[in-house]
Structures are given as structure tokens and as C-alpha cells.
Amino acid sequence: MTDLKGVLSEAVGAAFAGLGLPTDLGRVTASNRPDLADFQSNGALAAAKRVGRNPRELAAEVAERLAADPRLASVEIAGPGFINLKLTDGALAARAQAIADDPRSGAATVSQPRRVLVDYGGPNVAKPMHVGHLRASIIGESIKRLYRFRGDEVLGDAHFGDWGYQMGLLIGAVTDENPKIAEIVEALNAGGSADTAPFEAVTLADLDRLYPEAAAKGKADTAYRDRARKITAGLQDRQPGYFQLWQRFRDVTQVALERDFHALGVDFDLWKGESDVEDLIDPMVDELAAKGLLEDDQGARIVRVARDGDKRELPPLLVVSSEGSAMYGTTDLATILDRKNSFDPQLVIYCVDQRQADHFEVVFRAAVLAGYAAEGQLNHVGFGTMNGTDGKPFKTREGGVLKLADMIEMTREKARERLHEAGLGEDLPADEFEEIAGKVAVAALKFADLQNFRGTSYVFDLDRFTSFEGKTGPYLLYQAVRVKSLLRRAETEGVKPGPIAIAEPAERELALTLDAFETALSEAYDRYAPNAVAEHAYRLSQAFSKFYAACPILQAEPAVRASRLALAGATLAQLQTALDLLGIATPDRM
Numbered sequence: 001m002t003d004l005k006g007v008l009s010e011a012v013g014a015a016f017a018g019l020g021l022p023t024d025l026g027r028v029t030a031s032n033r034p035d036l037a038d039f040q041s042n043g044a045l046a047a048a049k050r051v052g053r054n055p056r057e058l059a060a061e062v063a064e065r066l067a068a069d070p071r072l073a074s075v076e077i078a079g080p081g082f083i084n085l086k087l088t089d090g091a092l093a094a095r096a097q098a099i100a101d102d103p104r105s106g107a108a109t110v111s112q113p114r115r116v117l118v119d120y121g122g123p124n125v126a127k128p129m130h131v132g133h134l135r136a137s138i139i140g141e142s143i144k145r146l147y148r149f150r151g152d153e154v155l156g157d158a159h160f161g162d163w164g165y166q167m168g169l170l171i172g173a174v175t176d177e178n179p180k181i182a183e184i185v186e187a188l189n190a191g192g193s194a195d196t197a198p199f200e201a202v203t204l205a206d207l208d209r210l211y212p213e214a215a216a217k218g219k220a221d222t223a224y225r226d227r228a229r230k231i232t233a234g235l236q237d238r239q240p241g242y243f244q245l246w247q248r249f250r251d252v253t254q255v256a257l258e259r260d261f262h263a264l265g266v267d268f269d270l271w272k273g274e275s276d277v278e279d280l281i282d283p284m285v286d287e288l289a290a291k292g293l294l295e296d297d298q299g300a301r302i303v304r305v306a307r308d309g310d311k312r313e314l315p316p317l318l319v320v321s322s323e324g325s326a327m328y329g330t331t332d333l334a335t336i337l338d339r340k341n342s343f344d345p346q347l348v349i350y351c352v353d354q355r356q357a358d359h360f361e362v363v364f365r366a367a368v369l370a371g372y373a374a375e376g377q378l379n380h381v382g383f384g385t386m387n388g389t390d391g392k393p394f395k396t397r398e399g400g401v402l403k404l405a406d407m408i409e410m411t412r413e414k415a416r417e418r419l420h421e422a423g424l425g426e427d428l429p430a431d432e433f434e435e436i437a438g439k440v441a442v443a444a445l446k447f448a449d450l451q452n453f454r455g456t457s458y459v460f461d462l463d464r465f466t467s468f469e470g471k472t473g474p475y476l477l478y479q480a481v482r483v484k485s486l487l488r489r490a491e492t493e494g495v496k497p498g499p500i501a502i503a504e505p506a507e508r509e510l511a512l513t514l515d516a517f518e519t520a521l522s523e524a525y526d527r528y529a530p531n532a533v534a535e536h537a538y539r540l541s542q543a544f545s546k547f548y549a550a551c552p553i554l555q556a557e558p559a560v561r562a563s564r565l566a567l568a569g570a571t572l573a574q575l576q577t578a579l580d581l582l583g584i585a586t587p588d589r590m
């Protein structure tokens with residue numbers, strides 16, 4: 001299905017072609033003077049330069065050829081040679097009707113679907129989530145949904161951080177605190193057998209409590225650090241005691257994280273970890289050596305990736321540390337290989353904090369050198385930070401890093417307050433009220449994030465995020481619910497939607513906004529920029545608000561009423577689709 005921009009670009013392109021000029025000059029854009037026109041073409045200006053003619057004259061010739069187009073109400077030349085196009089009410093109505101009848105709300109699909117893998121979220125065992133993970137989850141989930149909606153075959157992978165030095169630290173800390181567990185670990189490591197039931201006693205709370213202490217100790221105390229590194233190497237060698245205790249850590253963490261992510265409307269297709277590629281690492285290192293890519297560097301083994309003409313100096317990829325451990329970049333490189341061998345993605349999108357840009361550049365270059373990926377196939381989609389009012393990455397009041405579950409609960413609490421303030425949902429059953437508060441909270445957090453271009457940092461401001469007024473998630477949910485209740489009322493009154501006709505300015509504007517969904521989606525898709533969809537959702541609600549205020553629906557005479565009802569239905573469907581692409585679910589009422 002083609003949007004109006006596409007249809008008109010074709011018509012204007014044909015007019016240019018009729019003058020012996022290239023068709024691509026016909027590309028139209030939404031008018032920047034909506035009071036004068038719906039769309040405009042600047043092609044005559046470019047063409048005039050190319051052929052050395054007067055742009056206004058050329059524009060007039062193009063306009064002449066368009067004059068007979070039945071879809072156009074007017075074609076006018078403005079300024080130095082812009083061509084302003086205004087559609088007939090009939091053409092707009094036909095497009096709105098097509099959108100209303102389309103289960104995809106007027107959105108196209110890609111002509112050549114690809115296999116796409118989105119690597120996002122990136123939580124770690126034991127290490128608490130920080131704002132980087134929150135943003136990675138919110139943005140990555142949206143990108144995953146967008147790509148899938150466009151027709152690609154998409155998998156989202158959490159790329160669980162479960163294999164590094166922090167695991168050695170934790171094993172050390174847990175065994176230090178619990179002699180019984182230490183004994184079992186030792187027995188197993190020595191090749192004996194032991195009942196591992198006591199491992200079950202280790203909880204997430206234990207890990208949360210022990211990790212920060214151990215991390216701090218590891219920084220201050222070299223002996224402690226060396227032991228943690230040794231344990232890490234032992235774990236990576238699959239010493240049975242370490243390995244089984246580690247499995248317990250990973251399992252309790254994953255269960256809790258999956259629950260928290262789910263509450264945030266973030267669900268991964270794959271929950272693969274860094275540890276999953278462990279088996280690939282030794283053969284990979286051999287292969288890198290055989291390809292002549294590996295160099296010894298003071299006991300460590302590295303791949304140099306710097307290129308002539310680099311603007312900044314890039315470090316080499318550290319493949320094997322001097323202690324013999326695989327590093328973060330090593331697991332990333334092996335993961336590229338693993339994905340190639342399994343899903344064989346044509347595009348991989350890494351939705352990770354901008355501060356890891358160099359890390360990815362190094363890994364990607366090494367992957368290309370090793371022949372595991374083609375240039376341009378691996379993409380780091382970075383983002384800025386969510387800051388506190390002090391302008392630094394957000395921390396809790398106690399100065400700690402955020403826990404996802406706490407952040408959600410805090411936002412829910414605010415959402416409950418806001419709902420009460422607005423007198424919303426109070427007459428509903430308690431469990432439904434809770435469900436609504438949950439949806440409002442998720443909408444608040446996600447929309448506040450996704451309304452900015454991802455590279456932009458923003459300030460965490462729960463009061464603003466949860467407001468039912470302004471450019472917020474809760475505002476959008478409220479608008480969607482308003483349309484839902486209107487449609488319900490129509491149904492109880494036995495009023496049915498019917499053929500769409502356009503007459504009023506507010507109807508025109510709503511139809512044009514519905515049509516602009518496709519442009520927003522393709523921009524979001526091409527630029528990994530969900531904010532284009534967020535912006536569209538907001539504009540659509542505003543256009544609907546104006547329409548609702550200016551055009552009575554249920555009180556109108558039957559044909560008008562049926563048309564407006566169909567417009568309202570199309571708006572709701574598209575708004576819900578847009579919100580869903582942002583990872584935001586809409587309640588039925590509030």
C-alpha cells in the first residue's frame with residue numbers, strides 16, 4: 001500500500017519525465033505551509049540548476065501537466081519555484097478509507113525481508129542493572145518490534161553477561177561466607193561427588209548483597225583480585241564445583257530478570273549468555289592464529305584492528321588475557337560466529353550504551369578480518385544516558401545504581417497517585433486499577449525515553465513522565481482510551497461505521513496525519529530511530545483531539561456519523577499499533 005507522498009511523487013515524477021527530466025525530481029514532501037498546501041515538490045529548483053533554466057517557468061510547465069490529475073484540488077507555484085499540491089477531499093477520503101480497511105493501518109512492508117538479530121538489554125548476573133541497561137531494553141525492544149513489523153525475520157537476544165571476572169568474584173564471596181558450600185565446591189572440583197542441594201539456598205538477595213562488597217575488595221586488594229581471576233579461569237575451564245555453583249547464580253538471576261523485564265513489556269526471544277559460546281573460543285583462537293591475525297603482546301594475545309586514516313586511535317582486540325582468560329570482546333567475537341552458524345543474520349543491531357562505541361568498533365573490525373561478518377553487517381546503535389537532575393547518569397537517592405524492579409515500582413506508585421489525582425479508574429475493580437497503573441507506568445517510562453532521538457541524553461523526571469498532560473505516555477494512553485470508550489458507546493447505541501467522507505478542516509488534518517504513519521515508520525526503520533514513531537503517535541493524538549472537538553460524532557446525521565466513526569476507528573487502530581511498536585500496551589478503560 002502506497003502513501004499519498006508516494007502516489008504524488010510518482011505523479012510529479014511523471015510530469016518531470018514528460019519534460020525529458022529525471023523522474024526522481026518528483027519526490028514530494030509534506031508541505032511546510034499546511035495552511036496553503038498538503039504536499040510540496042522542490043524538484044523544479046534542482047532541475048532548473050541542472051538544465052540552466054528559470055525554476056518558476058519550469059515549475060509552471062510541471063504544474064500544467066499535473067492540472068488534469070483528478071486527485072489534485074490545486075497545483076500552485078510559490079516562491080522561487082516550489083510546487084504546492086493540495087488534494088481533493090475525495091482523494092483524501094479514499095486514502096483514509098484504505099487505511100481504515102487495512103489491518104496494518106496503512107504501513108508498508110519491506111520488499112526484501114532480512115534476517116535481523118537485535119542484541120539488547122545486556123543484563124549481567126549479579127551486577128545490578130544501570131540506566132544503560134534500562135535504555136538498551138526500552139530502545140532495543142522498540143527496534144525489534146519495528147523491524148518485525150516491517151516484515152523482517154527478527155530475533156531479540158538478551159546477551160546475558162554471565163561469564164566474566166564478576167563470576168569469579170562472586171564464587172569467591174559466596175564460598176567465603178558459606179563454608180558448607182565451599183566444601184562442596186572443593187569436593188566437586190577435585191573430581192569427587194557431593195550433594196549440591198545447599199546451592200539452592202543461594203538467593204538473588206545474597207548475590208546483590210555480596211557483589212558490591214566483592215567488587216570493591218577486588219579493586220583494593222590484589223591478592224583478592226588474583227584469586228577471583230583464578231576462579232574465573234577455573235570456571236572457564238569448567239571445573240565442576242565452580243561450574244555448578246555458577247549455574248545456580250545464573251538461574252536465580254535470570255528468573256528475576258525475566259520477571260522484571262516482562263513487567264516492563266520487554267521480552268527476549270533468546271536468552272543467550274556470554275557463556276554459551278565458551279566451546280567456540282578455543283577453536284576460534286586457533287583459527288585466528290592460523291589466519292595470522294593473532295599477535296603476542298606481553299603474554300596476552302591480541303588482534304590489531306587499527307587502520308590507516310583512523311580519526312581516533314583504536315586499541316587492539318584483547319582475545320586472551322595474560323592469565324589465559326577470555327575477555328568481553330572475545331565472547332562478543334565468538335557470539336558473532338555462533339550467530340552466523342545458527343540464525344545467520346544479515347543484519348545485527350547492537351543496542352548498547354554509546355560509551356561502548358569503541359568496544360564494538362574493535363570487535364566488528366576483528367570479525368570482518370576473521371571473515372565472520374561482512375563490512376556494514378554489524379551495527380552498533382548507541383544511545384545517550386538517562387541523567388539525574390545533577391546532569392550525571394541517574395542514581396538512586398542513596399547514590400546506588402537502579403534496580404529495575406524498584407524503578408518500576410516507584411513509577412507505578414506515581415502512576416497510582418496520578419490516576420487518583422485525575423479521578424481515573426477509581427470506580428474499577430482493584431485488580432484492574434493495578435493493571436492500569438502498571439500500563440501507565442510503562443508508558444511513562446518508555447515514552448519519556450523514546451520521544452528523544454536515542455543519542456540525546458535526558459533527565460529522569462518522574463513527575464513529568466507520569467503527567468496526563470503534555471507530551472507523555474500517560475497522555476497518549478488517555479487519548480487512546482477516550483477513543484475506545486467513544487467506540488464502545490457507539491456500539492451500545494447500535495451505530496456502525498460507514499464510508500469515509502472528508503469535508504471539515506479537522507477531518508482533512510486527521511486524514512493527512514493517518515497517511516503520514518508510513519513516512520514516520522520508514523524513518524524510524526532506516527535510522528534506528530523509534531522517536532519518529534513516538535512523534536507520530538503524539539501528532540496523531542493531537543489531530544484526533546482537534547477533530548473530536550470540532551466535529552461532533554454521535555450527534556451528527558447518519559452518513560456523517562458513520563464516516564466520523566470510521567475515522568475514529570482508524571485512528572485508534574493506528575495509535576495502538578504505533579504505541580505497540582514503542583512497546584507500550586493500552587488499557588481498555590481508565
Ligand code: ARG
Pocket residue numbers: 119120121122123124159160161332350352
Ligand atoms: N553486559 C554488557 C554490559 O553490561 C552489555 C552487553 C551488550 N551486548 C554485547 N553483545 N556486548 O555492559
